[in-house]
Amino acid sequence: MSAFRTVINSCMLSDLNCTGDLFTWCNRRKNNDIIFERLDRFLCNNDWQLLYPAAEVSHLDFYSSDHRLISVSLKKGCEVLFKKGPKRFMFEHKCMLEEDFHQVMNQWMHNDINVDLPNALFQFSGVMKNWAGSRFSDLSRKIEFFRKELNGL
Structure with a gap:
């Protein structure tokens, strides 16, 4: 994980925090065995944040995955969804x-x-x-x- 963080730091990326539910992953177990974590994040650099200062990140539903899709709204009425490809x-x-x-x-x-x-x-x-x-x-x-x-x- 240290090497991954090194790449993130050397590329000067930061986490664009999300609105709404924080967790992006669930182990899909029941009762006391269920675990929620925030594994997926939207990373961007300062130049990107200056281009899209009103950008908002939200996590969509789990649908048929144990991970939530990440939705980035650049401005009102203009959304970019990162879907399965x-x-x-x-x-x-x-x-x-x-x-x-x-x-x-x-x-x-x-x-x-x-x-x-x-x-x-x-x-x-x-x-x-x-x-x-x-x-x-x-x-x-x-x-x-x-x-x-x-x-x-």
Whole structure:
């Protein structure tokens, strides 16, 4: 998580706080086992905030996911919704537990990046998506296989 925070700090991003319900994730359990967390955030830099000073972030309903969609209202009557599109890279803590994660992260951070922030983050997500794909591509199939095995017991 430290390396992720380093990227956020080096890109000078800040959290555009939300209105309404604070939590963006739920483990979907019942009673005392239920957990709500704020995992998803809308990050922007100072230049973006100056362009959209009246921007407001709100969290929509869970719909069919355990994560809420994030809605950004730039000004009254003009909303941009971040909806499901092509599969996106989602940074997970397990990535940092891999031996070569820090090597990949340091290599990317020391590249000469002469692009604007959105393109830099796009490049970073591409590097991490390729790296994570090579590391964890079989994981979903293995989980499903063992889930079926357990159900068969």
